[in-house]
Amino acid sequence: MTQNIYDNPQFFAGYATLDRSVKGLDGAPEWPALRQMLPAPQGKQIVDLGCGYGWFCRWAQQQGAAHVLGLDVSEKMLARAREMTPETGITYQQADLETLTLKSESLDLAYSSLALHYLQNIDGLFSVLFQALKPGGKLVFSAEHPIFTAAMKQGWFLEQDGQKIWPVANYQQEGERLSNWFADGVKKQHRKLATWINALIAAGFVIEQLDEWGPDAAQIAANPALGEEKERPMLFLLSAYKPG
Amino acid sequence: MTQNIYDNPQFFAGYATLDRSVKGLDGAPEWPALRQMLPAPQGKQIVDLGCGYGWFCRWAQQQGAAHVLGLDVSEKMLARAREMTPETGITYQQADLETLTLKSESLDLAYSSLALHYLQNIDGLFSVLFQALKPGGKLVFSAEHPIFTAAMKQGWFLEQDGQKIWPVANYQQEGERLSNWFADGVKKQHRKLATWINALIAAGFVIEQLDEWGPDAAQIAANPALGEEKERPMLFLLSAYKPG
Numbered sequence: 001m002t003q004n005i006y007d008n009p010q011f012f013a014g015y016a017t018l019d020r021s022v023k024g025l026d027g028a029p030e031w032p033a034l035r036q037m038l039p040a041p042q043g044k045q046i047v048d049l050g051c052g053y054g055w056f057c058r059w060a061q062q063q064g065a066a067h068v069l070g071l072d073v074s075e076k077m078l079a080r081a082r083e084m085t086p087e088t089g090i091t092y093q094q095a096d097l098e099t100l101t102l103k104s105e106s107l108d109l110a111y112s113s114l115a116l117h118y119l120q121n122i123d124g125l126f127s128v129l130f131q132a133l134k135p136g137g138k139l140v141f142s143a144e145h146p147i148f149t150a151a152m153k154q155g156w157f158l159e160q161d162g163q164k165i166w167p168v169a170n171y172q173q174e175g176e177r178l179s180n181w182f183a184d185g186v187k188k189q190h191r192k193l194a195t196w197i198n199a200l201i202a203a204g205f206v207i208e209q210l211d212e213w214g215p216d217a218a219q220i221a222a223n224p225a226l227g228e229e230k231e232r233p234m235l236f237l238l239s240a241y242k243p244g
Numbered sequence: 245m246t247q248n249i250y251d252n253p254q255f256f257a258g259y260a261t262l263d264r265s266v267k268g269l270d271g272a273p274e275w276p277a278l279r280q281m282l283p284a285p286q287g288k289q290i291v292d293l294g295c296g297y298g299w300f301c302r303w304a305q306q307q308g309a310a311h312v313l314g315l316d317v318s319e320k321m322l323a324r325a326r327e328m329t330p331e332t333g334i335t336y337q338q339a340d341l342e343t344l345t346l347k348s349e350s351l352d353l354a355y356s357s358l359a360l361h362y363l364q365n366i367d368g369l370f371s372v373l374f375q376a377l378k379p380g381g382k383l384v385f386s387a388e389h390p391i392f393t394a395a396m397k398q399g400w401f402l403e404q405d406g407q408k409i410w411p412v413a414n415y416q417q418e419g420e421r422l423s424n425w426f427a428d429g430v431k432k433q434h435r436k437l438a439t440w441i442n443a444l445i446a447a448g449f450v451i452e453q454l455d456e457w458g459p460d461a462a463q464i465a466a467n468p469a470l471g472e473e474k475e476r477p478m479l480f481l482l483s484a485y486k487p488g
Binding site for chain 1: 391394395396401403407408409410411412413414415416417436437438441442445450451452453454455456458473474475476477480
């Protein structure tokens with residue numbers, strides 16, 4: 001069972017202050033790149049794995065999706081998502097992604113933003129998604145990059161010349177990492193990029209695009225704090241499809 | 245034109261002392277993993293891109309390859325390879341991999357060990373290889389990992405508790421990196437893992453397996469100096485195929 005840190009009041013309150021919580025998709029600097037990987041939502045059957053406040057579900061619905069299923073482990077998140085959602089055609093549902101079941105060949109798109117690195121086991125989920133997608137259907141997701149999660153103690157070092165460096169260690173040692181992000185002891189899973197990719201291929205997916213996301217010059221000009229994200233990728237975005 | 249550091253006498257002499265130069269394939273700790281990615285060479289038409297002393301060419305020939313074409317930018321390397329090669333069925337040829345041409349659908353396997361990170365442009369080579377492979381043919385190669393090549397100054401840091409860490413910086417800034425490895429000013433190219441993978445996909449390849457190589461426990465027991473390779477991947481191995 002995946003840790004449900006989102007129901008921790010301290011974490012929930014902290015998370016609520018993030019740009020991506022307040023402003024939604026436009027508050028996430030990687031959203032333009034992630035959006036580019038997505039098929040047009042019009043008429044599509046979509047699932048959002050770890051839907052949080054439901055920003056993506058509402059966007060997809062506004063773009064003309066046939067139906068969006070928003071899944072999250074946190075009832076608090078789902079309650080907030082329902083409050084914020086006037087649209088019809090969205091179903092929010094509590095689910096543990098490690099034991100999820102979905103109807104066979106029922107989906108055109110499986111989407112997930114920054115949720116899957118909390119899962120201890122991704123092989124099972126990838127198999128469930130592969131089976132649930134129609135031929136030609138896509139999985140598009142983002143997760144924390146293993147360069148970001150590898151070291152047991154994560155944080156910038158400053159070299160004498162002012163260059164920021166990000167420490168990598170324990171890269172080959174996959175498994176739990178603890179971070180103190182809004183709450184102590186937030187558990188996430190470090191896995192190699194190779195493990196993500198090979199797990200998708202083993203489930204039957206064809207890899208379509210990988211993006212080790214970093215900000216562009218315009219984004220840094222608009223938000224100089226993003227500059228350090230050029231030094232090492234914090235996130236990766238990946239699209240894969242079920243061959244038709 | 246790629247720098248031909250292998251014809252630098254100081255570099256050539258230093259390179260000759262490496263385990264992988266003296267012992268051949270068995271002197272390379274990643275060889276067992278790379279070998280596992282290869283199809284059986286029996287009856288195959290094979291090209292080795294950056295063949296060096298020809299260790300792989302001779303191995304493939306001994307395994308029953310129909311023919312092996314060993315390409316290298318360095319005439320000195322090729323001369324040594326020819327001296328060391330009693331086998332027939334191997335052709336060594338000088339070539340710049342950035343301007344290579346190969347006969348259409350003539351190959352079953354394109355192989356390369358630790359050569360492609362010297363190339364400024366890989367898109368052209370991947371297209372040439374895709375066109376030269378028969379349907380179902382494979383490209384299997386190793387290259388330096390971008391975690392290893394990202395920082396302008398590469399080298400271990402030691403934390404106060406004795407933990408070795410590898411600095412990552414400038415990850416998003418692809419292009420030339422200079423290292424002093426047997427000779428000053430050895431030029432190699434840093435490119436993101438995403439760039440390697442997307443270039444293969446753009447050329448038409450299907451990604452089959454990625455290995456961000458690290459030593460296993462038995463290898464570290466036999467050679468404790470390999471232990472630090474667990475902290476960060478120095479190499480990646482990749483196999484891709486041309487759909488049939």
